[in-house]
Amino acid sequence: MHSVEIRGLDLSFGAFEVLKNLNLDIGQGEFLVLLGSSGCGKSTLLNCIAGLLEVSDGQIFINGKNVTWAEPSERGIGMVFQSYALYPQMTVEGNLSFGLKNQRMPKAEIAKRVARAAKILQIEPLLKRKPGALSGGQRQRVAIGRALVRDVDVFLFDEPLSNLDAKLRTDLRVELKRLHQQLGNTMIYVTHDQVEAMTLADRIAIMKDGVIQQLDAPNKIYAKPQNKYVAGFIGSPAMNFLQGEVTHGDNPVFSVGDVTIPLSTYEFDTPTQGAAWFGLRPEHVRTGIDAETCGYRTELTVELVEPMGSDTLVWSTFAGEPWRIRMEGQTQIEAGARLKVGFDIAHASLFDVATETRL
Amino acid sequence: MADLTASSLSNDRALRSGPAGPKPRRRLSRANIIVYGTLLVFSLYYLLPLYVMVVTSLKGMPEIRLGNVFAPPVEITFAPWVKAWAEACTGINCDGLSRGFWNSVQILLPSVTLSIAVASVNGYALARWRFKGSELFFTILIIGAFIPYQTMIYPIVIMLREIGLMGDLGGLVLVHTVFGMPILTLLFRNYFVSIPEELFKAARVDGAGFWGIYFQIFLPMALPIFVVAIILQVTGIWNDFLFGVIYTRPETYPMTVQLNNIVNSVQGVREYNVNMAATLLTGLVPLTIYFISGKLFVRGIAAGAVKG
Numbered sequence: 001m002h003s004v005e006i007r008g009l010d011l012s013f014g015a016f017e018v019l020k021n022l023n024l025d026i027g028q029g030e031f032l033v034l035l036g037s038s039g040c041g042k043s044t045l046l047n048c049i050a051g052l053l054e055v056s057d058g059q060i061f062i063n064g065k066n067v068t069w070a071e072p073s074e075r076g077i078g079m080v081f082q083s084y085a086l087y088p089q090m091t092v093e094g095n096l097s098f099g100l101k102n103q104r105m106p107k108a109e110i111a112k113r114v115a116r117a118a119k120i121l122q123i124e125p126l127l128k129r130k131p132g133a134l135s136g137g138q139r140q141r142v143a144i145g146r147a148l149v150r151d152v153d154v155f156l157f158d159e160p161l162s163n164l165d166a167k168l169r170t171d172l173r174v175e176l177k178r179l180h181q182q183l184g185n186t187m188i189y190v191t192h193d194q195v196e197a198m199t200l201a202d203r204i205a206i207m208k209d210g211v212i213q214q215l216d217a218p219n220k221i222y223a224k225p226q227n228k229y230v231a232g233f234i235g236s237p238a239m240n241f242l243q244g245e246v247t248h249g250d251n252p253v254f255s256v257g258d259v260t261i262p263l264s265t266y267e268f269d270t271p272t273q274g275a276a277w278f279g280l281r282p283e284h285v286r287t288g289i290d291a292e293t294c295g296y297r298t299e300l301t302v303e304l305v306e307p308m309g310s311d312t313l314v315w316s317t318f319a320g321e322p323w324r325i326r327m328e329g330q331t332q333i334e335a336g337a338r339l340k341v342g343f344d345i346a347h348a349s350l351f352d353v354a355t356e357t358r359l
Numbered sequence: 360m361a362d363l364t365a366s367s368l369s370n371d372r373a374l375r376s377g378p379a380g381p382k383p384r385r386r387l388s389r390a391n392i393i394v395y396g397t398l399l400v401f402s403l404y405y406l407l408p409l410y411v412m413v414v415t416s417l418k419g420m421p422e423i424r425l426g427n428v429f430a431p432p433v434e435i436t437f438a439p440w441v442k443a444w445a446e447a448c449t450g451i452n453c454d455g456l457s458r459g460f461w462n463s464v465q466i467l468l469p470s471v472t473l474s475i476a477v478a479s480v481n482g483y484a485l486a487r488w489r490f491k492g493s494e495l496f497f498t499i500l501i502i503g504a505f506i507p508y509q510t511m512i513y514p515i516v517i518m519l520r521e522i523g524l525m526g527d528l529g530g531l532v533l534v535h536t537v538f539g540m541p542i543l544t545l546l547f548r549n550y551f552v553s554i555p556e557e558l559f560k561a562a563r564v565d566g567a568g569f570w571g572i573y574f575q576i577f578l579p580m581a582l583p584i585f586v587v588a589i590i591l592q593v594t595g596i597w598n599d600f601l602f603g604v605i606y607t608r609p610e611t612y613p614m615t616v617q618l619n620n621i622v623n624s625v626q627g628v629r630e631y632n633v634n635m636a637a638t639l640l641t642g643l644v645p646l647t648i649y650f651i652s653g654k655l656f657v658r659g660i661a662a663g664a665v666k667g
Contacts, residue, residue: 071563098562099566159559
């Protein structure tokens with residue numbers, strides 16, 4: 001049985017369609033990340049699952065029960081918001097127990113659950129404080145606790161780390177992953193941050209214009225993006241793109257201008273000819289000794305160097321397009337130098353120009 | 360390549376000549392003189408009438424007849440205040456303003472409570488529980504704030520007569536409640552809209568309903584706007600004359616109407632000291648409210664700009 005099932009979900013605000021015929025199955029205990037740029041409908045989808053927005057069409061099942069018309073509190077979900085949304089006039093304890101009091105749960109049971117959640121999240125010393133006296137990280141922990149005490153099957157996270165500073169975000173990200181391993185609940189997590197998506201998810205659903213572009217494990221999405229949007233969205237620095245032509249002679253080749261790249265090591269999904277995008281991630285532009293064994297070799301002029309510590313990003317131009325190359329962190333290279341590179345074709349991606357789908 | 364040798368880290372504190380630290384300010388600059396001078400002139404302008412009233416109310420009639428309105432009283436007497444409160448005559452009644460005062464209190468308390476209670480729930484519903492036609496409802500309510508009262512006086516007379524409340528204090532309470540509704544609803548709606556929507560969503564996930572969210576989440580956060588509403592309603596209803604004179608009978612006249620009847624009575628001598636004392640007495644309630652809640656009032660008015 002699936003934990004959450006979404007069948008043919010439509011949602012429109014007036015004439016504007018936010019979600020179009022969306023289908024999604026989320027397994028028991030799965031960590032699913034909804035990823036996309038702002039306005040892609042990911043938060044809207046989460047609000048639909050939570051029951052905070054009324055759907056225009058379609059069905060939502062949670063644990064096999066049709067909850068399309070159910071109130072948010074009846075759906076067996078807990079939700080964590082970007083702005084924490086703690087009740088400012090209640091203490092941390094009051095915040096944690098508010099939902100339980102609404103269920104008219106016995107006091108002893110409330111106390112037990114609050115104590116357990118506080119222990120898991122290490123917020124025991126804060127229980128008597130008001131949210132105003134907490135730091136951002138502590139507030140977010142209380143917000144998670146509010147979902148935790150309700151003992152729900154499905155956790156919904158709406159960009160929970162976006163309001164925190166970079167250091168804290170990394171720490172809480174790890175904590176969230178640990179929490180998921182410990183609890184084993186189903187978690188649905190909305191974010192626009194691809195690092196959060198890659199690190200946390202069992203599966204990522206990349207959304208654009210209310211449609212899921214690709215639903216896959218993080219490494220699959222990274223290695224074999226199903227269309228050009230996904231390829232360009234995932235990965236930082238972004239994938240390099242060239243527009244040209246694929247021809248299947250004795251050996252398949254990609255050609256643009258006077259450049260011809262052999263594609264013999266590329267695994268085609270659909271071996272079609274014609275106009276195509278050639279995409280290559282910056283780390284698959286090999287340099288030094290690795291370049292020797294590549295299917296296509298050339299020499300580029302270094303235009304700009306961005307040392308980032310762990311690695312160095314080199315900017316250049318290839319076939320008239322900006323070309324990014326990721327190199328060793330300690331590389332000593334200056335603008336103007338010539339650089340021998342090779343393209344690792346086995347890791348490249350080809351997309352049809354008209355449909356933008358993977359070839 | 361830039362010359363990197365020029366910049367170096369050092370800990371010795373060697374300042375060069377010229378400005379350093381905070382910029383000095385002169386107390387008696389030209390700008391200050393203009394600002395404080397203007398403020399002084401305007402406050403005198405506003406305070407002078409009040410001064411004349413207080414001074415006159417503390418004089419006896421012989422002293423007033425001397426004609427020097429600005430002179431302080433030679434002999435301070437509280438007799439005019441006592442007379443205004445307990446003895447001044449309107450028509451055949453000679454029990455002063457006290458009766459009007461208690462009438463006004465009886466009008467004020469239920470009107471303020473009722474109008475704020477209804478309007479805050481209205482505003483809350485319009486801000487967070489959108490229903491079909493809620494925008495239209497809100498628009499109609501706002502238009503209500505701009506319709507001149509005069510056009511509605513006679514229809515209300517008929518309505519009150521039909522439901523048997525004409526001339527009754529209850530009728531006046533109803534009128535005040537209804538007329539306070541547009542502006543108060545607007546006030547509360549705008550305040551509740553400024554409370555983050557995620558808070559409302561979180562409360563719904565936590566299983567709180569319409570009243571649960573109102574009483575447990577929104578109400579405790581809305582104290583500043585309640586103070587603003589109370590001040591608006593207390594002063595508005597206390598100072599009301601038009602509705603008071605139309606919808607009540609002489610024995611239920613509010614204080615303002617009675618004040619008018621005392622000041623404008625045509626029999627006998629015009630007792631300026633009693634008139635002044637009566638006016639000050641009538642103005643005392645709104646004045647007290649302002650003094651007590653001044654700070655809270657400002658905070659409430661500015662509350663939309665700051666997040667809690």
